[in-house]
Amino acid sequence: MSDRPVSEQAVSVAGLTQYIQSLLELDPQLRQIWVVGEVSSANNHRSGLFFTLQDPEGTASIRCVVWNSHRNRLVQVPLKGEQVMVLGSVGLYPKRGEYQLKVWQVFPGGEGLQALRYRQLRSRLEAEGLFDPLRKRPLPAHPQTLAVVTSPQAAAWGDLQASLSDRYPGLQVLLSPATVQGERAPEEIVRAIARVEADGRAEVLIVTRGGGASEDLACFNDERVVRAIAACSIPTISGIGHQRDETLSDEVADACAHTPTAIAKLAVPEWRQLYKEHRDRLGRLSETARRQLDREGDRLDRARSRLQRLPLDRQLHLQQRDLARQQQRLLAATRRQLDRREQHCASLRDRLASLDPHRVLQRGYALVRTPGGAIVRSPADLCPGEEVVVEFDRGRMTVKIMDLLDE
Template sequence: MVVTNERAPTSPLLTPSALTRLAREVLESNLANVWIEGELTNVSRPASGHLYFTLKDAGAQVRCAMFKPRSTWLPFKPADGLKVLARGRVSLYEARGEFQLIIEHMEQSGEGALRLAFEQLKTRLAAEGLFAESNKRPIPAMPQRIGIITSATGAALHDVLHVLGRRFPLIEVELLPTPVQGKEAPPAIIAMLDATARARRHDVLLLTRGGGSLEDLWAFNDEGVARAIARNPIPLVSAIGHEVDFSISDLVADLRAATPSAAAELLVPDAREINRRLQHDLGRLHQRMRRLLQAASQRNDHLLARLSQQRPQTRLDRGHQRLAQAQARMARLAQHEFAERRSRLLNLQTRLHSQHPGTRLAFRRDTLRGFHRRLENAQGQRIERRRARMQALGASLHALSPLATLSRGYAILLDEHSQSLVRSVQQAPAGTQLRAVLADGRLRLRVETGD
C-alpha cells in the first residue's frame, strides 16, 4: 500500500516499513535509557526464555519485552499484580507497528526506588568530585585517640572494641553515640561529625554500623551525611554493613572497610607484631652498642699504645734496641767480610799453586804417563786384533789350500816335462812321465796303459 495525495507531494513518499523503521530509530535514539515504575500484567514466558509483559498504572499501559539471558537473571519471579521498577530503552515493534519498551534491568518497586535514588545521588556527587582520590586523607599509622560514631547498643561497637582490645589495648577509644537507623539518624550523624571537626580531639574517626537491608542502611546514603564527611578535616574510615554493602558514606570516606571488625584491623597495628619488631630492634641496638664499645675499646688501646710509645723511657729503650741491632748488623757484616776475604785468599792460593812450575811439570809428567799407557794399550789391542785376523785368514787359507785336500788321501798329478796339472786321462797317454804330489812328499810316475 502506498499513501498518496491528490496534490503533488511536498515531502518524501514513505512505505509503512520505512515509516516504522524511521519511527523506531527516532525513539531509540532519543529514549535510549529510561526508568519506569508500574504494575505487572499479562506476564508471559514462552519456551524461548524471553519475558513478555505489560506495565500499567491508573492512566496507561506499555508493552514490554525482556530478552534472554537478562530475563533469567532476575532475583524474583515476575507475576501479575507485582509492582516493579524497570530500566530500558523505548523501541517500536515494526511487524505490528506497536510501541514497546525493551527492558534491560528490573527489580521490585520498594527497594528499587531506593536504588534509583542511590544511583542518582552517587552520579551527582561523583560529578562534584566528592569521591576523588585526590581528596582522600591518609589514615595515621599509630593513632592515639579514635572516635567511634555508631550506636551505643549495636553489635558493631562490640566487634570493634573486641578487635581494638585484642590488637592494641593501649589505644584511647571514645564512643560518640548516634542513632544509625531511621529519620533521626542523618541529622544526628551530621551534628556529631561537625562537633568532632570543631573539637579536633581525635586522630581518626570510625563511622560504622552492622548489616541490614537497604532501608536500614539508608541513613548513610544521605547527602547531608556525605557532605559532612567531606568537609570534616579529621581522617575518617567508613564500615557500613557487610562486605557486599556499599553506601555513599563509603565512597566519600578516606578509607572504606568491608566490616566493622575489618575497620578495627585497619585502624590500629598489632601490638604483638610491634612487640616482635621492638624486640628485633632492641637486639639490633644491643649488637650495635657492642660493636661501638668494641671499636671504642680498640681506639683506646691504640691511643694508650701510642702514648706508651711517646714516653722517654720507651724512646730510650727503642734507641738501645736500635743500637744493639746496628752492632749486631756490623758484627755480621765484619764476619761476612772476613769470610769473603778468606775465601778469596784460599782461591788465589789454589790458583797460584796450580800455576807453580813443579806442579805443572808433575801434571805434564802424569799426562805423559797417561798417554804412554794409552799408547801401549792401544798398540797391544791393535796387535791382538791383527793376530786374531791373521789366524782367521790362515784358517780360511788352510781350508782352501790343496794341501788340506791332499791330507785327506788325494794327490795332484803334474806333467813331468811341462809341470802342468793333469786333469784328464787324455793328457797322460802311455809312457808319459808324471809326478804325484802327496801330503807328505812327491812320487815320480810313468803311465803304462790308459783305460
C-alpha cells in the first residue's frame, strides 16, 4: 500500500469518469457490438433519437442514442414494443455517469415479448369489461378526505400536496405509502389500496407517481394492480407519468390526469371559484328579493291609492256586503250540519226500535218468564210441576210444567 495520505490518493469525479470512459471506449469488443433487445421507450429529441433496449424478461436495460447524423441511414426506426437488433459502440455520458450505446444501425426483429404480453393482457381485461366507460363512476363534487397511494419520497407526492392545498385548503389528505417502481411495487401498491379501503375515510383515491422510462412504469401495467383499482369501491384517479405515458391503470381508473395540477383539478374544486360562485348566488338572491319587495310595495301603494279614492259610505257598503255574504255562508253551513245531525238521530231511533222486544212479540213470538220475572232461556232451567208466566203481545198467562221433552 502507498504511504501517501488518503486525500492525495483520491481522484476527482471527472478523473474517475474519464478513466471508466477510456476503459469502455478502448475495449475492442465494445467498440463495435451487436445487441438484441426490446424497445421499451423511445423519444425524439432535437439532437437525436433516444430509446431504451430491454431484456425480454425485463431484468436488464440499456439506454441508446442515434445521433441525427445517423438517423437517415437506419434500416428501421426503433418503436416502442418492437424487438430489434442494433449495431453500435458502448460509451459513457459524463454528466450523468451513465454508460450508453451509440447506435449506428437498427434492424427489425419482430414483436417484443414484453409488448406481446402487454397486448394479450390488455385484450383479456378489455374483454372482461374493465375498460368500459359505462363502469366509470363520477367523482364526488366536494370531497373532504382524499387518499393517495404513492412513494413518500416521490416528487409527485410533494407537488400533489401543494396543488391540493392551493385549490382546497383544509382538505384532509391521507398517504398510503408504496414503492412505485421495481419488482416489489405491484404487491405494495395492491396492499396500499387495500389499506385505504379498510380505513374507510377516503372519498377519492389517487394512485400516482412522476414520469420516467416505460420500464419504470411497468408496475402500473401489472394485472394485480389493474384489478385492485378496478375492484376498489372508492372512485379512483390515476396519475401516472407524463402525458405521453399510457398505462392500464390509467384506462381502468374512473378518471386520469398526468400532472399534480391536473389531478388536483379533477379531485377537488377551487376555493376561489367556489367563493365567487357563492358571492354570485348571494347577489342574485339579494337582487331577486329586492325586485319582489319592490313589486309588493307597488301593489300595496296601488291598493292604498284605490281605497283613498273610494268614498267612506262606499267603503262601508262594500264591507256590509261582504259581511252579508259571510253570514249567508255561515247559515248555510249551520243548516247543513243540523240536517246531518237529524238524519243521524233518525237512524239511531230506527236501530233502537228494531231492538225493542215488543216488536218481536208482535210478530207472534212469546216470552217465558219464571214467577220471579227472570227470562227462561232453556228447558234445562225448568222442572216438572213448576209454574211459568208466558207473555204475549197482548196479555199473559200462567202455565204449569207437566213434562220436559227431549230436543
